[in-house]
Amino acid sequence: MATADKVFVNGKIYCIEPRNKCVEAVAxxxxxYLAVGTEKEMEDFVSSVTEVVDLEGKTVLPGFHDMHTHAINGAYKQIFECSLPEGQGITLDLILNVIREYVKDHPDFKWITGGNWPFHLLSQLHKxxxxxxxSTRPIILIDFSTHNAWVNSKTLEIAGIDSTTPDPEGGQIIKDDQxxxxxxxxENALNLIQPHIPERKKEDIYKAGEWLSEYLNSFGITAIKDPAVYEELLDVYVSLAKRNKLHFRLATHLLWKCDYGNAIPYEQQIELVYNRDKYKHDRIxxxxxxxxxxGVPAFKTxxxxxxxAGDKKENYDWKKMLLVDPEELKEDLVKLDxxxxxxxxxxxxDAAVRIGLDAIQAAREQNGYSGLLHEIAHNGWVHREDIVRFKKLHAVAEFSPxxxxxxxxxxxxxxxxxxERADRTYPIRSIQxxxxxxxRGSxxxxxxxxxxxxxxxxxVTRQNPYIDSSEILNPDEKLKLEEAIELFTINAAKTMSLEHVAGSIETGKxxxxIVIDRDLFNISSKDISNVKVLETLVEGEVVYESKGEKSLEA
Structure with a gap:
């Protein structure tokens, strides 16, 4: 009989698979996991060298997966950029005060960057x-979608943007009556300023990477997909992994013919995809x-x-809203698959979702089922006729934010x-x-x-967690708690080809x-957002421990 390194006892351990299975101990x-079951059953695996941890009745879940997080860029923004306030009731005056303080506090910064301004302020924004x-330093503030920017006159001057500058294809320079x-x-008008923004300091990006693992682990996140990765970020991730500082499993979606957020030519993006193997690691x-x-609905892209709403049907051609040619997309999907x-x-x-599914269908028809689970990300709106296609095509529906x-x-x-159409947003249950x-991705x-x-x-509630309100958005799309947790665990593990080693608490995985401070299945659904993670373990080692709570003791 093998001897366990650690045994956790006296807990409420939700295994996820099979659904609703709950045990009190693991070895x-x-x-x-060497064994999963009762405290009595774990006794066979305990010796004098085994660390036995009393969970004191606390709840344990598999580590959570985030299937859409720009992790290093998020960490960098958190540390090195002007973060604007977000949430209900944000006013222009509040945002301007934050910018003013940030500018005053960073006199040595040659460029002021940051963002997350909300769409409802768009009509009030001006250089x-x-x-x-x-007015002496360029200021560039990106909106919440990262597709649009608000800049000052100095930025326009540096980029050479004036009244004679035409709109780039797929973008718009907003101009006044004069x-x-x-x-x-x-949208693509951001590409006019992108080449002029100084490159981020390499050491700052590495600092952001160093900070990242503990931050994600503090929320119970042990696996992620970064959905827009290029060589600079790969270097950081690999460095962390080689130094045993990457405390989460990672799938990197390398950019393919993308313009957003970088100035990397298509040729370099494609080359990186074909040279991707040199960046692989046990956790990458x-x-x-x-x-x-x-683009995004908020800006009618x-x-x-x-x-x-308000646009005339005879003047509308949804194909002009696309950022890709549907036939080229099919060719690329077939090739990459x-x-x-x-x-x-x-x-x-819903038009973009449809052409994405069409491309996956083309890959299935030409290549057969390859086993690859291609994804449609966001899925804000999906036409009723396309709901059933996800299952038929082995396509993953990733919902975010x-x-x-x-x-x-x-x-x-x-x-x-x-x-009516707005209220049909995020048909999670219909597809599930x-x-x-x-x-789910953040x-x-x-x-x-x-x-x-x-x-x-x-x-689970489809209600606003920040206010006391009975209003529910699209209630037919609510999930049961046990269904919803699967989106963060075993379902996500499948999209990362990790279902045999992660996503549930089972022998051999x-x-x-993660250890949390309350039992999800015995609290009000309106209390779930208050959950605090006490400990996060990756491969049995504690990678995060809450400083505000008494730690678990052996």
């Missing part, structure tokens, strides 16, 4: 507001790519089958899309009920935090687990 050896704060740029740049899987099919590369496609509108509840953002969508694989730092507990609560 761990060499980073994997002169930023000029009044600082034809002068206002300082707001939409690089067999993934990322494409953008459309999401591709919808029907026109936006054959190469063993799993593709994640950004698609917010977490605004599947009534909020100021949803009110904006009602204005842009019309209330077909038997398709459904997962999209941090598009949202202010990768904290999964707010997202879990709102997936890696001991990636």
């Amino acid at each position: 761990i050896k060499d980073g994997k 002169e507001l930023l000029d009044q704060i600082d 034809g002068e740029p206002t300082g707001v740049l939409l 899987n690089t067999n993934y790519a990322k494409m953008f099919l459309d 999401g591709a919808f089958l029907e026109p936006y 054959k190469e063993g590369v799993t593709v994640k496609m950004h698609a917010t509108g 977490m605004f599947w509840y009534p909020s100021v953002f949803h009110k904006q969508k009602e204005t842009i899309l019309g209330k 009920q077909t038997g398709a694989n459904v997962v 999209d941090w730092p598009i949202v202010p935090t990768p904290d999964p507990w707010v997202a879990l609560e709102t997936m 890696f001991a990636d687990m």
Whole structure:
């Protein structure tokens, strides 16, 4: 009989598979579960060298997975950029005060960068507001979607943008009645300023990476997908892994023919995908790519089958909203599928979702089922006829960010899309009920935090967790708690090809687990967002321990 390195007893340990299985003890050896069951059953694995930990009745779950987090970039923004306030009731005055203080506190910064300004302020934004704060240094503030920017006059001057500058393809320079740029740049217009922004210091990016693991582990996150990775980020991830500082499992979606957020030419992106193997590590899987099919509804750049509210149908062509040619997309999917590369496609509108599914169908028809679980990311709106296609095509529906509840953002969508269509947002349960694989991503730092507990609560309630309100958004799409947890655990593990080693607490799997401060199945669903992680373990080793709580003792 093997001897365990650690045994955890006296707990409520939710195994996830099979569903609703709960045990009181586990034994761990060499980073994997040696046994799962009763405290009595664990006695056979205990010797004088075994560390026995009393869970004191606390709840244990498998480590959570975040299937859409721009992790290093989020960490960098948190540490080195001006982070604007987010949430309900954010005003322009509040944002300007934050910018003003940040500029004053960083006199040595040659460029002021940051962001996450909300869409509802768009009509109020102007370069002169930023000029009044600082007209000598360029200021660039990205919106919550990362697709648009608000800049001052100095930035426009450096980029050579003036009244004569034409809109780039797929983008717009907002101009006033006199034809002068206002300082707001939409979609691909960001590419006009991108080449002028100084490169981030390598040492700062590494500092962000060093900070990242503990931050993610503090939320119980033990595996992630970074959905927009390029060589600079790969170098950091690999460095962390080689120094045993990457305390989570990682899948890197390498950019493929993408313009957003970087100035890397297509040729370099494609070359990196084909040279991806040199970055592999035990905890890093690089067999993934990322494409953008459309923009975002808030700025009327999401591709919808029907026109936006107030737009005339005879003047509307949804194909012009796409960022890719549908036939080229099919060719690329077929090619990448054959190469063993799993593709994640950004698609917010139902037209974009449809062409993404069409491309996956083309790959299945030409290559057969390769076993690769290609993904549609976001899925804000999915046409009813396409709901069943996810299951049929072995396609993954990844839902992010977490605004599947009534909020100021949803009110904006009602204005842009019309209330009936807006209220059909995020059909999580509809797709889940077909038997398709459904997962969740945070999209941090598009949202202010990768904290999964707010997202879990709102997936179950479809209510705003920050206010006392009975209003529910699309209640038919609520999930049961046990269903919702699977999106964060075993379902996500499948999309990372880790279901045999992670995603549930089972004998032979890696001991990636979290200890939390309350029993999810015996509290109000409105209390889920208050969950605190006490400990996070990866392969049986404690990688995070809450400083505010009494630690578990052997």
